[in-house]
Amino acid sequence: MPAAVNHDEKREAIARIAADLIAQHGLDAATIRQVAATAGYSTTVVTHYFASKRAMLLAAYRHAAESTQRRFDALAADCSSDPLSRLEILLPIDEEGRRAWRVYLQYWPLADHDDELAAEQRWWSSNGLSLIRAALWQACPELEDIDGKATIALSAMLGIAIQATFDPDGWPPNRQRETWKTHCRLLLARR
């Protein structure tokens, strides 16, 4: 009897390979043929899961965002960790985080001209805002204008991540973490 195939797992494995290829070589180089070859499937199998290159990109984007969310959740499960420091896992401070941001970079130009991709991007952006808002509240429940400050913190995080993605040598993990920490201290006015 053939082994039962878990379609969700197969789909997820292909999305991960697509994310790797997109991050490493850019969207144009990450063809369905190349994803299939790397995964060891036929292109027919890949197109069964992702009917178009656009669908593959969306899946790769979701895969990157969801893995980041899972890594954050694992940290958050440890209640003794500092709520604002946990958010550092959202930055490109390791291989997986760096891959995620490189996928986002490839995704954004298409999202600027595609309503569905843009909506997905806004959803994750608003998810990031909620995580930051919750962390600020945990760190300092009496903080004034917590929504405004969460927005500023998300902006700073985005900017740090983009600079670090383009200039990994100039932005090693420590510098990203330190910049984030300094920013949080300013927000909380802990000097």
Next chain:
Amino acid sequence: MPAAVNHDEKREAIARIAADLIAQHGLDAATIRQVAATAGYSTTVVTHYFASKRAMLLAAYRHAAESTQRRFDALAADCSSDPLSRLEILLPIDEEGRRAWRVYLQYWPLADHDDELAAEQRWWSSNGLSLIRAALWQACPELEDIDGKATIALSAMLGIAIQATFDPDGWPPNRQRETWKTHCRLLLARR
């Protein structure tokens, strides 16, 4: 006698058209043929100035960054203006600023896989940092850790600009300006 042709002007005019097309329709849609048709030149003329699509993208990127710089310089020439508020012109708060950011978005994914494009991007990033550093110094010469704060401010500006580019309805010019102002107040600890 034929009119003397100013090659720099012609090159600049083509770069502006390329930037418009890239911002409005994305990089893939902005072909050399399309740029030529919009400019009213033959493709031969366009390829005389930009030998490849990559060269055209680089020229469009520079055009966008340089126009932003010129607009900032015009504001800075008025010494009575507030140094930190002047920097708002770097955000996508009007048609021209919005166009610039949409061009950057199209440029970034290629820059992530191309050393020369990445170096250009880092140059402009470091230029932005200098402008912000100078403004912080003008606003508050005795500010502590001015380099660290300029880095944080550049990060926040990048993040505000990206969110506003993807969500122009959620980020009208006033919200961008207010978020920037609040951020600057936090940096200067003016509460």
